Amino acid sequence: MEVATRMRQNRHTLMLLARGCASLSLATEARPESNCGCAELLTGGGGGTWMFWRNLNTMPVCCNSCLEKNAVLKRPKTGHSLCKECFFTAFEEEVHQTIMSGQLFQRGETVGIGASGGKDSTVLAHVLKVLNERHDYGLALLLLSVDEGITGYRDDSLETVKRNQQQYDLPLKIVSYEELYGWTMDDIVKQVGLKNNCTFCGVFRRQALDRGAMILGVDKICTGHNADDIAETVLMNVLRGDIARLRRCTAVATGSEGAIPRCKPLKYAYEKEIVLYAYFKKLDYFSTECVYSPNAYRGHARAFLKDLEALRPSTILDIIHSGEHLSVKEDVRMPVQGNCSRCGYISSQALCKACVLLEGLNRGLPKLGIGKHQKLHHKLLAQEPLTEQERRKLKVLDL
Amino acid sequence: MAASVSLQLEFSGGAELLFGGVKKHHVTLPFQSDACDIRHLLVWIKQNLLQERPELFIQGDSVRPGILVLINDADWELMGELTYKLQDEDSITFISTLHGG
Known part of the structure; x- marks a missing residue:
């Protein structure tokens, strides 16, 4: 001293x-x-x-907060230099603030944490467990994982989730693409190649989490999306002109229209702080790039944001702020949410994206769900055969 | 004055994949300690340790944005970043934040 x-x-x-x-x-x-x-x-x-x-x-x-211990990091959000203990407190209490101000949970709810074994969901599970005890939220927490069936990637990361289950003493449910759809990602990639495989994986994962949550009777799902992810998504939706998603993507919680409500307690947490939190707490997480995702477009948006963040760290929160306060013109036509006439999942089309993708896989026409083929939906529903010309367009080109 | 600087380097968060999957490296730099800062270290790492896709680790004369650097377990932003003068037995950690969550 x-x-x-x-x-x-x-x-x-x-x-x-x-x-x-x-x-x-x-x-x-x-x-x-x-x-x-x-x-x-x-x-x-x-x-x-x-x-x-x-x-x-x-x-x-020295730490800007306690003025006693040596600082271990400079916070990108505030510019403050904090010691380990003050950083842990600040980080956890800011997540608590996000939870309270967004009224994310109600006492007595069962909350499923989407757990991939990666840094974000590992930190989310840890922090929620700490906060649930510290602030007596009265929640029943459990881990929910999706096994996409990707050899050399998901099998390893699921091992991490299984260790997390032990470390945090939380129940774990794993749902697999194979049991839900009859296809693993390894099989899908064999059929569609490496071009549009991420579309299948993304659409299937979203539904898989919901289906797993329904099996477990979960009231809410929370995911580890962090501030950097959300800023990246705002940017990508701007770049793609996807106004419907642009309007939704910054919401801290999504409504309960049909599906199980979702929320993002780490919405305002910087990636840098999440990684350092995991590092200083010595949390066990998995960090290998998916073997099937070169994912070029998101990668560019990500690199661009990281470059901007290096110049001005507040960029991340500023983009989220912009996204939150955008208003969409009255006369912009928004898709109307309905339900899939085959599986009942929320969908703005007669058939949901997952059902169309699956139909394409099962018919050997994998491009059926890639791009816009709504005109074919009635044929699919009526189980009418496609014309030779339609079939040709939907096959993978052999190179 | 030391004739060379010994360092404990650690790569994690996925950054180790660019270094043959090896996380911990104990290295001795052939520089005198007062001539050696992090800027020099990065050049040395690029020439001697980095095994593939250098653009995923180095950008310009610094690390690629999104890779965190810790000097003796403290954020390098507190320590002068590239201008930090290496001391014998320092431990430098590089953590990638760019891998999936």
């Missing part, structure tokens, strides 16, 4: 000295969030401050 105080004083003196001697060489602007302006000096050294660098280099920055 005494040492820490002395070090702080020393550091402060050094900073003031550095400022006095070399203020001309400091190009960095003072940022309001750091209380004494020391942080700028640490990151903004010019030639004139070199003498002090040797000392500043190893001199720890």
